[in-house]
Amino acid sequence: MGTIGATLLRAGRRFVSSLPALFGVLVFTFLLMRVLPGDPAVFFASGPNAGKEEIEVIRRQLGLDKPLPNQLVIYLTDVARGNLGRSMMTGQAVAKDLKERLPASLELTLTALLIALVSAVPLGVIAALRPGSLVDHGVRLFCSLGVCVPTFVSGLLLIYVFYYLFGLAPDPTGRIDIFASLPPQRTGFLIIDFLLAGDVEGWWAAARQLMLPAVTMALFVIAPLARITRASMLVSLGSDFVRTARSVGLSWWRIVVTYALRNAILPVITIAGIVFSTMLGANVLVEKVFSWPGVASYALDALLVSDYAPVQGFVLLMATIFVIVNLLVDVLYGIADPRATVA
Amino acid sequence: MIGSDNSKPLLEVENLKVTFSTRRGLVEAVRGVSLSLQPGEMLGLVGESGSGKSVTGFAITHLLDKAGRIADGAIRFKGQDITRAGGADLRSLHGAAMSMIFQNPRAALNPIRTIGQQVADAILAHRRLSRQEAQAEALNLLKAVQIRDPERRMSAYPHELSGGMCQRVMIAIAISCSPQLLIADEPTTGLDVTTQKVVMDLLAKIAAERGMATILITHDLGLAARYCARVVVMEQGRLVEEAAPLTLFHRPQHPYTKRLVAASPTATSRIEDLVPDGDGIPLIEVTELPPPPHGTPLLLDVKNIVKRFDDGTIGVADFSMTMRGGESVGLVGESGSGKSTTSRMICRLLDPSEGEILFDGQSIGGIPARDFHRSELRKDIQIVFQDPNDSLNPRYTAFDCIAHPLYRLMNMRSGDTMRQRVEECAERVGLPRELLSRFPHQLSGGQKARVGIARAIACKPRLLVLDEPTAALDVSVQAVVLQLLNKLRREDNLAFLFVSHDLNVVRMMCDRTIVLRTGAIVEQGESRALFANPQTDYTRELVDAVPHIAPPMALQVCTV
Numbered sequence: 001m002g003t004i005g006a007t008l009l010r011a012g013r014r015f016v017s018s019l020p021a022l023f024g025v026l027v028f029t030f031l032l033m034r035v036l037p038g039d040p041a042v043f044f045a046s047g048p049n050a051g052k053e054e055i056e057v058i059r060r061q062l063g064l065d066k067p068l069p070n071q072l073v074i075y076l077t078d079v080a081r082g083n084l085g086r087s088m089m090t091g092q093a094v095a096k097d098l099k100e101r102l103p104a105s106l107e108l109t110l111t112a113l114l115i116a117l118v119s120a121v122p123l124g125v126i127a128a129l130r131p132g133s134l135v136d137h138g139v140r141l142f143c144s145l146g147v148c149v150p151t152f153v154s155g156l157l158l159i160y161v162f163y164y165l166f167g168l169a170p171d172p173t174g175r176i177d178i179f180a181s182l183p184p185q186r187t188g189f190l191i192i193d194f195l196l197a198g199d200v201e202g203w204w205a206a207a208r209q210l211m212l213p214a215v216t217m218a219l220f221v222i223a224p225l226a227r228i229t230r231a232s233m234l235v236s237l238g239s240d241f242v243r244t245a246r247s248v249g250l251s252w253w254r255i256v257v258t259y260a261l262r263n264a265i266l267p268v269i270t271i272a273g274i275v276f277s278t279m280l281g282a283n284v285l286v287e288k289v290f291s292w293p294g295v296a297s298y299a300l301d302a303l304l305v306s307d308y309a310p311v312q313g314f315v316l317l318m319a320t321i322f323v324i325v326n327l328l329v330d331v332l333y334g335i336a337d338p339r340a341t342v343a
Numbered sequence: 344m345i346g347s348d349n350s351k352p353l354l355e356v357e358n359l360k361v362t363f364s365t366r367r368g369l370v371e372a373v374r375g376v377s378l379s380l381q382p383g384e385m386l387g388l389v390g391e392s393g394s395g396k397s398v399t400g401f402a403i404t405h406l407l408d409k410a411g412r413i414a415d416g417a418i419r420f421k422g423q424d425i426t427r428a429g430g431a432d433l434r435s436l437h438g439a440a441m442s443m444i445f446q447n448p449r450a451a452l453n454p455i456r457t458i459g460q461q462v463a464d465a466i467l468a469h470r471r472l473s474r475q476e477a478q479a480e481a482l483n484l485l486k487a488v489q490i491r492d493p494e495r496r497m498s499a500y501p502h503e504l505s506g507g508m509c510q511r512v513m514i515a516i517a518i519s520c521s522p523q524l525l526i527a528d529e530p531t532t533g534l535d536v537t538t539q540k541v542v543m544d545l546l547a548k549i550a551a552e553r554g555m556a557t558i559l560i561t562h563d564l565g566l567a568a569r570y571c572a573r574v575v576v577m578e579q580g581r582l583v584e585e586a587a588p589l590t591l592f593h594r595p596q597h598p599y600t601k602r603l604v605a606a607s608p609t610a611t612s613r614i615e616d617l618v619p620d621g622d623g624i625p626l627i628e629v630t631e632l633p634p635p636p637h638g639t640p641l642l643l644d645v646k647n648i649v650k651r652f653d654d655g656t657i658g659v660a661d662f663s664m665t666m667r668g669g670e671s672v673g674l675v676g677e678s679g680s681g682k683s684t685t686s687r688m689i690c691r692l693l694d695p696s697e698g699e700i701l702f703d704g705q706s707i708g709g710i711p712a713r714d715f716h717r718s719e720l721r722k723d724i725q726i727v728f729q730d731p732n733d734s735l736n737p738r739y740t741a742f743d744c745i746a747h748p749l750y751r752l753m754n755m756r757s758g759d760t761m762r763q764r765v766e767e768c769a770e771r772v773g774l775p776r777e778l779l780s781r782f783p784h785q786l787s788g789g790q791k792a793r794v795g796i797a798r799a800i801a802c803k804p805r806l807l808v809l810d811e812p813t814a815a816l817d818v819s820v821q822a823v824v825l826q827l828l829n830k831l832r833r834e835d836n837l838a839f840l841f842v843s844h845d846l847n848v849v850r851m852m853c854d855r856t857i858v859l860r861t862g863a864i865v866e867q868g869e870s871r872a873l874f875a876n877p878q879t880d881y882t883r884e885l886v887d888a889v890p891h892i893a894p895p896m897a898l899q900v901c902t903v
Contacts, residue, residue: 240450247406248465248516249437258464259453337455338500 007334011327018323025319029312030075034068038306040088079316085309089302094313098295102317103188104175105287105294109280111210112217117272120222124229124268125261128237139230143223155216155289162212169212173291176206213290217283221275228271229264236264266337273329277322351422352379353556354403354524359416361395361402361580372398374580375416382523383554385547387567387588390577391603391817392788396560399577400526403558404443405433420524439469442517444546446529448509452501458485458512459497465519484515489545507538511545518549525550528560535677535844540888543570562817564607565890568592576600592892606822608847610874610891614829617822640704642668642838643689643806648698648708650684650862658684659862662698668805671832671839673853673870675846675885681862683810686842690726690808691715702806722752722802729811731791735783741790742779745769745797752802768797771834772827789820793827800831806838813848825852846889850874858882 041059059065063074078085084094127139149157162169175190176182183190183197191210194203236242237260245259284296295314302310334340361373373395380386390396401407403418405428418426420440428436445451453461462481466472472480478497485493488511501509510530517525527546531539547570550557561567567574568588575585576599583597595601606617643666650658659681666672674682687693689700691712700708702720710718725748728734735744745765749755755764769779772793783791792812799807812828813821825848832839843849849856850870857867858881866879877883 240445240447241453243406244443244445244451244513244516245453245464247404247437247443248519249434249439249468250464251434251468254464254468258456263453263455339454339502 084313111214115218120225128233232264387571387574395580441524536888644701648695669836673849673856676859725804
């Protein structure tokens with residue numbers, strides 16, 4: 001029990017120490033958006049031939065006529081109150097937009113991570129058990145292909161094969177058929193909401209919709225996870241304590257899983273955390289290809305029209321998720337490795 | 344002892360050959376070893392690194408690395424040929440019939456599994472018990488290996504235990520399914536002398552109680568002599584001699600054994616005796632230097648230094664000592680006694696929390712450790728580190744390593760003077776000139792040690808701090824390095840602060856010895872007198888724990 005307490009304490013301390021970084025991210029993105037070319041007032045004026053006065057009015061409405069430090073202070077006070085501003089593009093509050101779209105992104109990313117882990121860890125273990133064998137080379141080839149084919153290509157390829165050729169996958173647009181009735185929203189995760197509502201048919205539809213984009217994303221991250229599993233498994237299998245396990249005649253399964261893999265999984269946890277954060281931010285390509293209504297494509301659209309508030313909100317959200325994921329990794333690490341709590 | 348009467352050996356190894364496939368082709372590590380072991384016997388397998396002694400052990404238990412292969416020969420266990428045993432046969436042999444304990448006990452245990460679980464795992468590997476029964480059995484085993492507070496230790500992880508405790512756990516695991524053969528591969532290397540004695544006594548007792556045959560693989564002749572009835576010596580993959588320890592050590596037959604026996608420091612040996620034929624280093628007789636003129640400040644005057652660490656623990660409490668120029672002082676104690684901390688403070692790599700350090704009359708304790716490299720006195724106090732591998736920059740050639748201090752501390756620029764100086768240093772430490780262009784990984788352990796020493800003497804220091812300078816070396820290499828150090832000291836009138844856990848070495852090398860325990864001085868005095876007649880219990884315990892080869896009188900008694 002003491003170790004869990006210590007882990008939580010450490011996680012709390014980590015969180016507090018990451019607050020300045022979050023603040024830095026806030027200020028930095030604010031400044032970055034102001035430095036980038038493009039004038040939102042021009043974009044959101046009624047048309048290309050809007051007069052100078054009209055643009056000025058919009059600029060004043062947006063508060064863009066004030067000096068930069070003032071704008072920053074206003075922005076920070078708003079963020080502190082939980083107000084992330086209003087998107088010019090959708091006309092809604094950014095916080096509301098993000099809240100609607102985040103579950104879609106999370107659902108996709110988490111599923112992809114799960115698929116990636118479930119396939120990468122066994123692949124890595126198999127490769128490590130017979131280094132230099134045909135299996136090892138096969139895994140290496142598969143991983144290399146996964147990394148070097150860009151997600152939009154592999155996504156299109158999967159659509160071509162499974163939707164166009166075999167018709168196994170549904171129409172690759174969005175999270176669910178637009179005519180389907182949605183379950184009552186509880187978690188925002190469709191496959192969970194459908195389950196909670198007891199709607200098996202709806203769940204199946206949502207899951208099918210989710211499969212292709214999730215696999216596309218997973219393919220891209222299987223490589224780092226499988227490689228780190230293999231490397232760390234090799235170290236683990238060559239370690240003194242695995243030799244000890246062999247010297248007392250433990251069963252193969254116990255040696256490989258309980259002794260080697262449990263030790264080897266520690267660096268995999270760290271990499272999985274980093275991979276997850278990267279995926280969440282960088283899955284805009286997948287979201288675009290599959291018309292997935294996620295936060296990343298939302299932020300990209302906003303960026304293209306110099307809509308400041310959604311982009312800033314998005315970056316803040318990503319930074320926060322990054323911090324939370326790191327905390328989670330810390331806690332997991334503390335549970336998985338008794339030595340971590342001592343340090 | 345099922346199915347074996349006493350006349351029949353438990354283990355027979357016949358003409359065993361082991362090869363390793365490496366990048367440079369096949370390497371023969373064991374070249375035809377034959378030995379046999381009676382039930383309940385304790386056999387010592389002695390040799391230096393690379394002699395193939397551990398490989399022999401691993402071949403018998405089939406725990407060789409993937410690259411290693413038994414190329415030829417036969418291994419018979421209770422009359423059954425197990426040379427090519429595999430899969431299920433091996434699983435039933437491992438743990439139940441033969442088991443091993445290893446060097447570096449902490450690494451040999453699974454770091455993320457509790458001690459209790461690991462012992463229980465070993466029990467469950469061969470016996471049909473419930474998890475609870477196995478746990479109860481594990482607790483009994485922990486009691487059998489005399490672990491204090493075993494109930495609480497059951498749920499401890501290896502990192503929470505000391506090295507000696509970990510080795511006891513390892514012994515508990517190894518004996519959990521009552522094997523008839525135990526192979527102990529350097530079981531106490533890296534442990535303190537006192538811990539070594541306790542662990543070895545325990546091992547010997549358990550082996551005797553259970554009638555377990557044991558092969559003790561060690562580089563330490565004294566250890567083998569103390570615990571084994573029969574000792575075999577290996578050199579370069581071959582057995583060179585086999586005898587009872589006393590005969591072996593007092594009447595060695597083979598030239599290699601003779602060298603090895605001579606090189607092993609004993610309670611009475613002198614530096615000059617270590618390498619019988621001198622090995623090319625002529626010992627110069629230096630006439631006693633006249634006492635320094637009156638009023639010369641002490642070379643080193645350490646006054647009441649204290650080291651408190653950030654977490655409040657006290658590393659060194661109130662340590663004082665003095666040294667004259669050319670004097671050599673030994674600092675001994677168990678791990679955690681603060682001897683390394685003290686030496687680091689004196690050579691100014693660590694800042695003392697309190698107290699004063701005077702070098703040649705100047706106060707140097709106040710200069711922060713990280714600024715000391717700019718001090719004029721840096722070149723007067725140099726250090727030889729423990730690990731000759733890790734203390735050399737892998738990207739520097741031997742030449743660069745020796746030249747570095749000249750460049751940094753003497754402001755020498757590369758050129759003929761620099762080259763001359765480096766070559767002179769190399770020559771003084773007996774390092775052939777053609778090796779200077781090599782990188783550390785292309786040098787042997789002894790050669791690396793020489794580079795480390797050459798680097799330390801390059802700036803002509805007045806005080807050399809030696810932190811376990813030979814701990815990582817084989818005895819024969821150690822003998823040569825000790826002689827070399829002794830020669831350098833006489834030639835340059837160098838002062839030595841010699842930190843070591845090896846009491847025999849300190850006694851030979853040092854005029855005076857200081858015994859430390861938990862950061863405080865327990866006893867100090869003239870080395871020979873101190874070890875011959877210790878005044879405190881702690882020192883006596885330390886001295887007694889050193890495994891000695893019994894003097895030849897014992898041999899006569901035995902043979903009569």
